[in-house]
Amino acid sequence: MRTLSELDASFLFLESSRAPLQVGGTYIFKKKSIRSKFNFERIKALIANKLGNEIFLRQKLVEAPLNNEFPIWCDDPNFDLENHVHHIQLNTLQSPCSLEELSAKILNTPLERHQPLWQVYYVDGLDSESGYSKQHFALILVTHISALDHSTGEDILSQLLDVSPHVQKLTTPEPWVPTELPETASLIEAAYNTALSIPSSIANLLKDTASSAFYSVLYEKLQRLNLPSALLSVASTPLNKKVSSKRVSDNLRLSFSSIRTLRQELNNVTTNDILIGVCAEALHSYLKDNNALPKAPLIALSPISVRSTSLTYKSGKQLTASLFSLITHESNPIRRIRQIHSMATSSNHYDDAISANRLTELVPSNMASLSARVYSEFLLAQKFKPMFNLPIINIPGPQFPLYLEENELVSLSCSSPLFDGIGLTITIISYNGEYNINCTYCPDRFNGEKPFSRYLEEALERIDQLKHTALEEKEDESRSFVSGIIDDASELVSGLFSSTTSSKQGE
Numbered sequence: 001m002r003t004l005s006e007l008d009a010s011f012l013f014l015e016s017s018r019a020p021l022q023v024g025g026t027y028i029f030k031k032k033s034i035r036s037k038f039n040f041e042r043i044k045a046l047i048a049n050k051l052g053n054e055i056f057l058r059q060k061l062v063e064a065p066l067n068n069e070f071p072i073w074c075d076d077p078n079f080d081l082e083n084h085v086h087h088i089q090l091n092t093l094q095s096p097c098s099l100e101e102l103s104a105k106i107l108n109t110p111l112e113r114h115q116p117l118w119q120v121y122y123v124d125g126l127d128s129e130s131g132y133s134k135q136h137f138a139l140i141l142v143t144h145i146s147a148l149d150h151s152t153g154e155d156i157l158s159q160l161l162d163v164s165p166h167v168q169k170l171t172t173p174e175p176w177v178p179t180e181l182p183e184t185a186s187l188i189e190a191a192y193n194t195a196l197s198i199p200s201s202i203a204n205l206l207k208d209t210a211s212s213a214f215y216s217v218l219y220e221k222l223q224r225l226n227l228p229s230a231l232l233s234v235a236s237t238p239l240n241k242k243v244s245s246k247r248v249s250d251n252l253r254l255s256f257s258s259i260r261t262l263r264q265e266l267n268n269v270t271t272n273d274i275l276i277g278v279c280a281e282a283l284h285s286y287l288k289d290n291n292a293l294p295k296a297p298l299i300a301l302s303p304i305s306v307r308s309t310s311l312t313y314k315s316g317k318q319l320t321a322s323l324f325s326l327i328t329h330e331s332n333p334i335r336r337i338r339q340i341h342s343m344a345t346s347s348n349h350y351d352d353a354i355s356a357n358r359l360t361e362l363v364p365s366n367m368a369s370l371s372a373r374v375y376s377e378f379l380l381a382q383k384f385k386p387m388f389n390l391p392i393i394n395i396p397g398p399q400f401p402l403y404l405e406e407n408e409l410v411s412l413s414c415s416s417p418l419f420d421g422i423g424l425t426i427t428i429i430s431y432n433g434e435y436n437i438n439c440t441y442c443p444d445r446f447n448g449e450k451p452f453s454r455y456l457e458e459a460l461e462r463i464d465q466l467k468h469t470a471l472e473e474k475e476d477e478s479r480s481f482v483s484g485i486i487d488d489a490s491e492l493v494s495g496l497f498s499s500t501t502s503s504k505q506g507e
Contacts, residue, residue: 426439
C-alpha cells in the first residue's frame with residue numbers, strides 16, 4: 001500500500017467532470033497484411049501478459065474517512081481486465097463519428113475512481129475514414145496523472161512496443177494474489193490520529209492545503225526574487241477562460257524534409273524555432289480574426305527542457321519547465337521566428353534543451369505523459385494566478401518505426417488535460433520522418449470558423465511565402481524587460497524542480 005503524495009492528491013482534488021486530469025493518446029497501426037489475424041482478443045492477451053510489469057495497473061485508490069488522510073493505493077481484489085480493455089467498431093457505431101471525435105470523447109471522460117485509473121480501447125473499422133484501410137486499427141489509451149510513475153512515465157504502450165516486428169511468445173504469468181484492503185477501522189484510526197496531530201480548526205482543510213501546496217512554494221520563491229508584478233499578469237485571451245466539458249482533438253502532420261528545408265532557407269534558426277513560430281503565427285492570426293489580439297505577447301510553457309547534457313538513465317528527473325514569449329505582438333512571422341531564436345539562445349536553458357534529442361531513447365508516449373505531468377503541476381499554480389497562456393510540448397520521438405508485434409505504428413497523437421484558464425494545449429511529436437502537431441481545445445472557448453489545424457496550416461504557408469523577404473535585423477536594446485522576466489521565471493522553475501527532486505531523493 002502506498003499513500004499518495006501531496007502533489008498526486010492535489011491532482012485528484014482539483015479535477016472536475018469538466019476538466020479531468022488525465023493523459024493519453026491515439027496510436028494508429030497498420031497490419032502486416034490483410035490476412036493478419038491480429039485482433040482484439042490478441043491485444044487483450046498481450047496486456048494480460050504485461051500486468052505484472054507495472055504496479056499501478058492493478059491498484060485502485062482507497063479514500064480515508066472524512067478525507068482527513070491522503071488516499072492510499074491498494075491492490076484491487078476485484079480487478080477484471082474486461083473493465084479496462086474495450087473493443088469499438090468505428091464503422092458500425094449507432095452515432096457515427098470520426099476517430100478524432102471518438103478519441104476526444106474518450107480522453108475527456110473521467111475515469112472511475114473505484115477501480116484502477118487506466119483504460120485501453122481497441123478501435124477497428126477505420127476503413128470508413130479517409131486515408132485508412134482494413135489493415136489499420138487504433139489504440140486509444142487513457143491514464144490518470146496521479147497514477148503515472150513520476151520518474152519514467154511508463155504506461156501500457158511502452159510495454160507493448162518494440163523496434164522490430166515479431167510475434168511475442170506469451171508466458172504464463174505468476175498467479176496474482178492481491179494484498180487485502182485495509183480495514184475501515186485502521187483507516188478511521190489513521191484519520192483520527194491525523195486530526196489529533198493538528199489543530200481541529202485546520203483538520204478539515206487538509207484537502208485545500210494539498211491543492212495549494214505547489215503554488216505556495218512557487219509563489220514564495222517568486223516573492224524572494226522581487227520580480228516585477230507583470231510576471232504574474234499574463235495577457236488575457238478568449239482561450240484563457242473557464243472551460244466546459246467539450247473537447248476537440250485536431251491534428252496537422254508535417255514532413256521532416258519540409259521543416260528542414262525551411263530551416264536551411266531561413267538560416268541561423270532551429271527546427272524548434274520554426275515549429276514554435278508556426279504555433280505563434282497561428283495564434284496571432286486566430287486572435288486577430290476575433291479582434292482579441294492582446295498588446296502583450298502570449299506566454300507559453302514548455303516542459304521539455306533537460307538539466308543534464310546527457311541522459312544516462314530513463315528518468316523524468318531531467319525534466320523541468322521553461323516559460324517563453326511567443327512574440328505574438330510582432331506582425332511579421334519571419335521576424336518573430338528570429339526573435340524566438342534570439343531569446344532561446346540567450347536563455348541559460350538552451351544548451352540543455354538541445355540535448356533533448358537524447359530523449360528519443362524513450363517511447364514518445366512516456367515523454368508525453370511525463371511532460372503532461374510537469375505541465376499539470378503548473379496547472380495547480382495556474383488555478384490561483386495565471387503564469388502562462390498555454391503549454392506547447394515538443395517531444396522528439398524516434399526516427400525509425402516502432403511495432404506492436406508485426407503491426408507498424410504509423411502515426412500517434414497525444415493529448416494533455418485542459419483546465420480553467422487553459423482552453424488550448426499543443427503537443428508536437430516527431431516520429432519516423434513526420435511532425436504531428438496535436439491541438440486539444442475547448443470548442444466553447446474557441447470562436448474560429450475553421451479548425452485550429454487550418455490556422456496552423458495557413459501559418460506555415462505564410463512563413464514559406466515570406467522566407468525570402470529581406471528583413472532589417474534590429475538589435476533589441478530593451479530586450480531585458482520582457483525576455484528578462486521570462487529568463488528569471490525559467491531560472492525559478494528550474495530551481496523549484498531541482499529542490500523538489502532533491503527533497504524527494506533525501507526522503
